[in-house]
Amino acid sequence: xxxxxxxxxxxxxxxxxxxxxxxxxxxxxxxxxxxxxxxxxxxxxxxxxxxxxxxxxxxxxxxxxxxxxxxxxxxxxxxxxxxxxxxxxxxxxxxxxxxxxxxxxxxxxxx
Numbered sequence: 001x002x003x004x005x006x007x008x009x010x011x012x013x014x015x016x017x018x019x020x021x022x023x024x025x026x027x028x029x030x031x032x033x034x035x036x037x038x039x040x041x042x043x044x045x046x047x048x049x050x051x052x053x054x055x056x057x058x059x060x061x062x063x064x065x066x067x068x069x070x071x072x073x074x075x076x077x078x079x080x081x082x083x084x085x086x087x088x089x090x091x092x093x094x095x096x097x098x099x100x101x102x103x104x105x106x107x108x109x110x111x
Contacts (some may be wrong), residue, residue, distance in 0.1 A: 004028075005025070008028050010052055011027070012028065020071060021039070022037050022038070023043075024044075025037075036048045049098070
Protein backbone atom coordinates (compact mmCIF):
# COMPACT_ATOMS: atom_id res chain seq x y z
CA UNK A 1 0.00 0.00 0.00
CA UNK A 2 1.30 3.48 -0.89
CA UNK A 3 1.42 5.98 1.95
CA UNK A 4 2.92 8.86 -0.01
CA UNK A 5 1.84 11.28 -2.72
CA UNK A 6 4.02 13.14 -5.21
CA UNK A 7 3.54 16.42 -7.02
CA UNK A 8 6.08 18.54 -8.92
CA UNK A 9 8.99 16.54 -7.48
CA UNK A 10 7.83 16.77 -3.86
CA UNK A 11 6.73 13.80 -1.77
CA UNK A 12 4.21 13.97 1.02
CA UNK A 13 3.17 11.59 3.76
CA UNK A 14 -0.36 10.26 4.16
CA UNK A 15 -1.68 9.58 7.64
CA UNK A 16 -5.11 9.21 9.20
CA UNK A 17 -6.40 10.43 12.55
CA UNK A 18 -9.25 8.23 13.77
CA UNK A 19 -9.85 10.67 16.61
CA UNK A 20 -10.33 13.65 14.26
CA UNK A 21 -11.66 11.61 11.31
CA UNK A 22 -9.26 13.36 8.94
CA UNK A 23 -6.39 12.49 6.63
CA UNK A 24 -3.27 14.61 7.00
CA UNK A 25 0.35 14.78 5.99
CA UNK A 26 3.48 16.84 5.45
CA UNK A 27 6.04 17.30 2.72
CA UNK A 28 9.06 15.11 3.42
CA UNK A 29 12.67 15.72 2.47
CA UNK A 30 12.83 19.48 3.07
CA UNK A 31 13.37 21.64 6.15
CA UNK A 32 10.42 23.95 5.52
CA UNK A 33 7.22 22.73 7.14
CA UNK A 34 4.36 22.22 4.69
CA UNK A 35 1.26 20.42 5.94
CA UNK A 36 -2.12 19.56 4.46
CA UNK A 37 -5.31 17.69 5.37
CA UNK A 38 -8.59 16.45 4.00
CA UNK A 39 -11.72 14.58 5.01
CA UNK A 40 -11.19 12.03 2.21
CA UNK A 41 -8.42 11.11 -0.20
CA UNK A 42 -9.69 13.45 -2.91
CA UNK A 43 -9.69 16.51 -0.64
CA UNK A 44 -6.33 15.40 0.81
CA UNK A 45 -4.82 15.31 -2.69
CA UNK A 46 -6.28 18.74 -3.51
CA UNK A 47 -4.94 20.30 -0.30
CA UNK A 48 -1.54 18.62 -0.86
CA UNK A 49 -1.19 20.18 -4.33
CA UNK A 50 -2.52 23.54 -3.12
CA UNK A 51 -0.03 23.53 -0.24
CA UNK A 52 2.87 23.06 -2.66
CA UNK A 53 1.59 25.80 -4.98
CA UNK A 54 1.15 28.11 -1.96
CA UNK A 55 4.72 27.27 -0.92
CA UNK A 56 6.01 28.30 -4.36
CA UNK A 57 4.01 31.54 -4.18
CA UNK A 58 5.32 32.34 -0.70
CA UNK A 59 8.90 31.68 -1.76
CA UNK A 60 8.45 34.04 -4.71
CA UNK A 61 6.96 36.74 -2.47
CA UNK A 62 9.83 36.62 0.03
CA UNK A 63 12.56 36.13 -2.58
CA UNK A 64 13.54 32.65 -1.43
CA UNK A 65 14.36 29.68 -3.62
CA UNK A 66 12.03 26.74 -2.79
CA UNK A 67 13.89 23.89 -1.15
CA UNK A 68 14.47 20.89 -3.35
CA UNK A 69 13.17 17.59 -2.11
CA UNK A 70 15.96 15.04 -1.65
CA UNK A 71 19.19 16.48 -2.92
CA UNK A 72 20.83 13.04 -3.09
CA UNK A 73 23.15 13.73 -0.19
CA UNK A 74 22.95 12.10 3.21
CA UNK A 75 25.40 11.09 5.92
CA UNK A 76 25.67 7.52 7.12
CA UNK A 77 27.63 6.38 10.14
CA UNK A 78 28.85 2.80 9.95
CA UNK A 79 31.16 0.54 11.91
CA UNK A 80 34.83 1.37 11.11
CA UNK A 81 35.60 -2.22 10.08
CA UNK A 82 32.68 -2.15 7.62
CA UNK A 83 33.96 1.17 6.31
CA UNK A 84 37.38 -0.37 5.77
CA UNK A 85 35.82 -3.34 3.92
CA UNK A 86 33.80 -0.92 1.78
CA UNK A 87 36.96 1.01 0.87
CA UNK A 88 38.79 -2.18 -0.11
CA UNK A 89 35.79 -3.46 -2.08
CA UNK A 90 35.46 -0.14 -3.89
CA UNK A 91 39.13 0.03 -4.85
CA UNK A 92 39.13 -3.63 -5.91
CA UNK A 93 36.12 -3.05 -8.16
CA UNK A 94 37.22 0.29 -9.59
CA UNK A 95 34.40 2.22 -7.94
CA UNK A 96 34.12 5.11 -5.58
CA UNK A 97 32.68 4.38 -2.15
CA UNK A 98 29.67 6.49 -3.06
CA UNK A 99 29.03 4.41 -6.19
CA UNK A 100 29.36 1.15 -4.25
CA UNK A 101 26.95 2.33 -1.55
CA UNK A 102 24.47 3.60 -4.14
CA UNK A 103 24.57 0.25 -5.96
CA UNK A 104 24.11 -1.67 -2.69
CA UNK A 105 21.12 0.48 -1.68
CA UNK A 106 19.57 0.17 -5.15
CA UNK A 107 19.98 -3.63 -5.09
CA UNK A 108 18.50 -3.81 -1.59
CA UNK A 109 15.49 -1.63 -2.36
CA UNK A 110 14.72 -3.18 -5.75
CA UNK A 111 14.70 -6.79 -4.52
